[in-house]
Amino acid sequence: MKIVMIGAGIAALEAAEAIRSRCQDAEIHLFSREKILPYRRPALTRMISQATTDEQFFLHPETYYREKRMQLHLGIEAASINRQHKTVFLSDGSSTGYDKLLIATGGRCFIPPIQGTELPQVITIREKDQLDTLHEYIKNGTKNIAVIGGGLLGLEIADNLSKLDMNVTVLEACPAILPRQLDEEGAAILAKQMNASHKVKTHYGVFISHIYGKDKVEGIQTQNEQNISCELVIICAGLKCNIEIAAAAGIDAGRAIIVNEHMQTSDPDIYAAGDCASFNNCCYGLWQPAKEQGNVAGANIAGEPLEFNHNMYGARLNAFGTRLFSVGDIGQNDGEYQKVCSKDDLKNVYKKMFFKNRVLVGGIMLGDVALAPKLEKAVAEGYTLEQCDSAGLICR
Numbered sequence: 001m002k003i004v005m006i007g008a009g010i011a012a013l014e015a016a017e018a019i020r021s022r023c024q025d026a027e028i029h030l031f032s033r034e035k036i037l038p039y040r041r042p043a044l045t046r047m048i049s050q051a052t053t054d055e056q057f058f059l060h061p062e063t064y065y066r067e068k069r070m071q072l073h074l075g076i077e078a079a080s081i082n083r084q085h086k087t088v089f090l091s092d093g094s095s096t097g098y099d100k101l102l103i104a105t106g107g108r109c110f111i112p113p114i115q116g117t118e119l120p121q122v123i124t125i126r127e128k129d130q131l132d133t134l135h136e137y138i139k140n141g142t143k144n145i146a147v148i149g150g151g152l153l154g155l156e157i158a159d160n161l162s163k164l165d166m167n168v169t170v171l172e173a174c175p176a177i178l179p180r181q182l183d184e185e186g187a188a189i190l191a192k193q194m195n196a197s198h199k200v201k202t203h204y205g206v207f208i209s210h211i212y213g214k215d216k217v218e219g220i221q222t223q224n225e226q227n228i229s230c231e232l233v234i235i236c237a238g239l240k241c242n243i244e245i246a247a248a249a250g251i252d253a254g255r256a257i258i259v260n261e262h263m264q265t266s267d268p269d270i271y272a273a274g275d276c277a278s279f280n281n282c283c284y285g286l287w288q289p290a291k292e293q294g295n296v297a298g299a300n301i302a303g304e305p306l307e308f309n310h311n312m313y314g315a316r317l318n319a320f321g322t323r324l325f326s327v328g329d330i331g332q333n334d335g336e337y338q339k340v341c342s343k344d345d346l347k348n349v350y351k352k353m354f355f356k357n358r359v360l361v362g363g364i365m366l367g368d369v370a371l372a373p374k375l376e377k378a379v380a381e382g383y384t385l386e387q388c389d390s391a392g393l394i395c396r
């Protein structure tokens with residue numbers, strides 16, 4: 001059986017591993033647009049300000065792919081799929097046939113339709129070569145950087161830039177910090193800590209009018225007439241799933257490629273997993289579900305009918321000298337919530353759990369995330385208050 005994978009991120013690699021562990025004679029080919037060995041994408045944020053070893057950055061050394069007999073084709077983009085002839089056409093002019101195909105093309109950063117985004121100094125950080133571009137600008141004297149988007153990624157990027165002594169301004173359209181991850185009280189505590197660092201200026205509730213500059217970026221004009229002078233703009237405005245190759249081949253896709261619980265698309269010989277896939281209307285955009293979906297896709301390709309179960313995946317932030325973990329429903333929906341809160345103002349620790357009908361539905365940990373895995377499990381399994389207490393989640 002010949003298996004072709006488009007993309008070589010974590011979803012594809014997990015699938016390849018799941019296939020090889022079940023099927024020794026499968027021929028496995030991974031095609032990656034990127035020219036370097038598959039790596040841990042979340043490390044890119046930290047690498048803005050810190051050096052990383054190859055062991056920390058790359059998922060596996062080159063020898064791994066040889067030993068596992070996975071044929072890695074780097075720097076080759078899949079251009080189109082002919083489903084009738086079960087063939088993928090490649091950017092180097094060649095083509096390859098398949099028995100089963102996995103689309104694991106991930107996503108890219110969404111670029112809002114703002115005038116000026118076409119300027120070369122407007123960048124995103126999704127792939128390693130974009131990080132290299134950022135470092136090049138900094139080496140050549142860039143000092144003032146605006147980050148459009150104050151979500152988890154934007155804040156982590158801003159924090160890392162500030163560690164390089166850049167002057168950083170974050171611009172966010174929402175009126176509060178991380179509204180999907182923090183309630184009002186938690187947001188106020190995090191805002192206080194961010195302001196105390198004095199390194200990153202944040203503007204919430206602002207809409208961008210345009211990015212200006214003749215041939216290079218000179219600044220950003222907001223709709224409320226604020227003028228932010230900068231030489232570089234980094235856009236972190238959310239995920240745009242790479243669906244184009246699937247959609248052009250007539251595979252069902254909306255915002256992402258639609259898959260069933262086996263990660264199978266509308267074509268039974270084609271699977272999709274990770275950031276490019278949508279299961280039950282949900283596209284996670286997170287490392288752990290991409291990994292789990294890859295494993296499920298691989299198992300199914302190898303003939304084992306594993307199912308992907310929607311899990312509760314928490315969001316994490318590690319920035320501004322603090323850590324945040326947030327999971328589930330943190331009080332944003334209709335209905336009555338019972339809340340259990342504990343705080344230590346001196347240590348800037350804030351924890352809150354949200355119950356509905358006596359069942360834990362969500363929680364926030366700010367400043368101390370040691371019990372985050374326990375909280376994630378408790379929300380996933382719908383613990384009662386008494387169960388949370390026995391698990392040591394209720395502070396007294």
Ligand SMILES: Cc1cc2nc3c(=O)[nH]c(=O)nc-3n(C[C@H](O)[C@H](O)[C@H](O)COP(=O)(O)OP(=O)(O)OC[C@H]3O[C@@H](n4cnc5c(N)ncnc54)[C@H](O)[C@@H]3O)c2cc1C
Nearest residue numbers: 007009010011033041042077078105106274275285286287
């Ligand atoms: C800077 C950054 C920080 C992050 N931090 C976190 C975090 O802290 N926690 C967390 O849970 N998640 C984080 N994420 C998200 C996480 O990295 C993704 O959810 C995960 O990498 C998705 O894996 P994937 O295999 O689906 O896609 P990807 O990792 O995007 O891999 C897809 C690969 O396919 C390639 N490709 C695309 N189209 C083609 C084509 N036509 N032909 C050939 N190759 C193609 C792409 O170039 C890419 O190499 C972060 C993401 C970024 C960008």
